[in-house]
Amino acid sequence: MFPDLIVKPLGLKELNKILPSLPKDRKFLSGGTDLVVRANADIENSQCWIDISGLKELRYIKENAKTVLIGSGVKVSDFEDSSIIKKHLPALLSALPQFASPSLRNMATLGGNCANASPSADLACALVSEKADIVLYLKGKKRKMPLKDFFLGLRKTALKKDELIWGFEIPKINHKGVYMKLASRSSFAISKIGLAISADINKEKVEYLSIALASVAPKIITAPKTRAFLKNKKINSEILDEAALIIQKEVSPITDIRSDGEYRRAMSGVLLKKGLKQILVKF
């Protein structure tokens, strides 16, 4: 159901001013590509939506010496042209063309992708592998936490009432990255499984590694045991086979409308091997 009240503040000041006067059962609306679909299907029934797409404060891609800073309101298509993203966030860059369709990328935002907390969120998965922190905003105060801890479960996040996703802070770590996605079609489909790898492999030795997976658990997960196993090892086919077995034990996929649990488990190992090989060969 759609709310009777939709407001569109054009700045943070305006938002803070009108917030107390709105019905208590309220939600933020960003790109709308998830929330609107859910309202259409009568799963989402809030009394009031606050459209934050007018908040210019949330639309920035910046960098300082050690960190890349991204606002939650940046449209996904804006990343495709950003030299900062190209230079520092290879796993996120690799996920972009695999995310929805070009027109939807002009609507959807990174903040929305995280707030929706779907276990199949491609960009959120890539960002977790990039070791992103999420910045939350409530009544003039900001707090920060690792993005992987922000997701609590299926469509559950650490957001408090009226708390807004302000943006993301991602450390600049020298690495390569890929996002591997399996879906029913090569594009414009929700993932059966997604796997993001950020890695620095020097002369086949894994010096830095971060792994995140989508659609294999109730939320986006990391694979700490696989990471620990691969760290400082030289990549060869035996090591890869062993790592694939470990990651298959770290995932807990279910069978649902898109895929089969056992298939997803098997593919987590396959995608890990493929992804690491891609990083070795491509870069």
Next chain:
Amino acid sequence: MKNMNILKSEDGLFEIALKINGENKKFKVKNNEFLLDALRRYGYKGAKKGCDSGDCGSCAIMFNGKPVLSCMMPAVTAHGGEIVTIEGIGTIEKPHAIQEAYVEAGAVQCGFCTPGMIIVTKHLLEKKPSPSDEDIKKELDGNLCRCTGYVSQIKAVRIAAKKMKKKGKK
């Protein structure tokens, strides 16, 4: 447009201000009305209702300079925005170079997907005046056609790129 907050008006309708194809317009829309339905109700019937769930791309319009799916956008959230529909790109008497190219390439059969295709083609050629086939495929990804098999659309975009370059030189 000083007061940009939209609040429920007394008769249950929101009044939104839009700039459509260069003209300032005011629409009265319901809370659950999508931009596509509002546009069609107000006579902009170029944008088509295909799947009505964000899958097919035939409702694509330019919103603030970029193609979006109007079937997924609550009309209220478009308040204050700038819209270009297919009607703003060309007319039967004076078609746009892209429209001519689609006709020449035989990329129009039933024509239902064509307005959306032309909107995304325009966006592509604005970004990349000489796109590769790969660029074209990537940009048209998300616009479905059930008649042609996409080969003729790719050809149409190539022809359009040439036509627009020629026009640019003149």
